[in-house]
Amino acid sequence: MKTIQQRSLAAALAATCFAGAAMAAAPMVKTPAPGYSRIMLGQFEVTPLSDGTVDLPVHELLAQDAKKTNAALAASHLKSPLETSDNAYLVNTGTKLVLIDSGAGSFFGPTLGKLVANMKSAGYKPEQVDEIYITHFHGDHVGGLVNNSAAVFPNAVVRASKAESDFWLSQANMDKAKDKDSFKGAQAALGPYVKAGRYKPFEGSVELVPGIRANPTGAHTPGHTTYLVESGGQKLLLIGDLIHVASVQMENPGVTIQFDSDQKAAAAARKKEFDAAAKGGYMIGGAHLQFPGMGYLRSEGKGYRYIPVNYTQMR
Structure with missing residues (x-):
């Protein structure tokens, strides 16, 4: 039989082991991972930046039956x-630091504005x-261009x-528009730069700096523009809002969205644009493709297969 001392020692050891087991699990951090990635495109360094995420009722926004949208989302383990x-x-580029789009800033609530x-x-x-x-x-x-009406990017x-600017910065267009908030947002975002003489519009397809060319597409908005980045024989087409819901619109590119x-x-x-990227074998980067939003396209049936870019440690 165990003595009283032996039983007490055993109980103390058990309590110590139990306490250690309880303390072994680290507390959950509950903060997002860093929202940036990085690749080399020829001699250019490209850094995708996340401004955050926003929940969208895409089953209501896409121009097709909601049941079809929900089924396509479910096939990709997603939902609306x-x-x-x-x-x-x-x-x-080595001589210029160029940002394409600025995120939402404070315009769309607390889940965005992280750029x-x-x-x-x-x-x-x-x-x-x-x-x-x-x-x-x-x-x-x-939206990310400004913070409390001041320019976020001072230089x-x-x-x-x-x-694009002729449409959205026009008071006459805003006066006759049903959605005045979009006009007010655009004018608030661009205002400090216009006032400082640091807004310079362009027309047509033009090389803005060596290796980056603007290609106006229109359609999504009057002056919607994609930007082709090229260095060392490698190309990346930054497509803006040519697509919003890859799990639906890649397979069925004819499906549009209310925006x-x-x-x-x-x-x-x-x-x-997608036919050209698939045929040319170059990357696309999308504002609303899952971060970092970069990959290749392959024609498949009447649509496309999206192949995310391989992760690299920049060796």
Whole structure:
């Protein structure tokens, strides 16, 4: 039989072991992973930046029967409301630091507006950005330009299609629009840069800096523009809002979304740009493809297969 001392020692050891087991599991961190990635494109460094995500009721927004949308989402282990990425891209050409789109800033609530923090985590500061190219003036692409009515990027020149700014910065257009908030947002975002003489629109397809060319597509908005980044024989097409829900629209590219100002033209623009990317074998980068939103396209049936870019440690 165990003595009283032996029983007490055994109980103490058991209690110690039990306490140790209880303390072995670390507390949950409950913070997101860093929202940036990085690849080399020829001699250019490309840093995708996450502005966060937003839940979208895509079964209501896409121009097809909700049952079809829900079935396509389920096949990709997704559901609506769909947690949707909002991405921007920082391109260091070696002589210029160029940001394509700026995220939503404070325009869309607390789940977005993380671009600047992620830019700093990636090793860059807003004051280092030389130029900002905007795909279009919807709030989730221009909201990050300002904070409390002040320019977030104090040294940057902002550029976009003249057709885009002529439409959204027009008081006359806003006066006759049903959705005045979108106009107010665009004007608030661009205002400090326009006032400082640091907004410079362009017309047509033009090379803005060596290796980055603007290609206006229209359709989604009057002056929606994609940007082709090219270095060392490698290409990356930053497509803005040519697509919103990859799990639906890759297989069925004719499906449009309520945000498209010209539904028929939006589908045609997507097909034209995606056919070229698939045939040319170059990457695309999408504002609303799952972060980091970069990959390749392969034609498949009447649609496309999206192949995410391989992870790299930048060796």
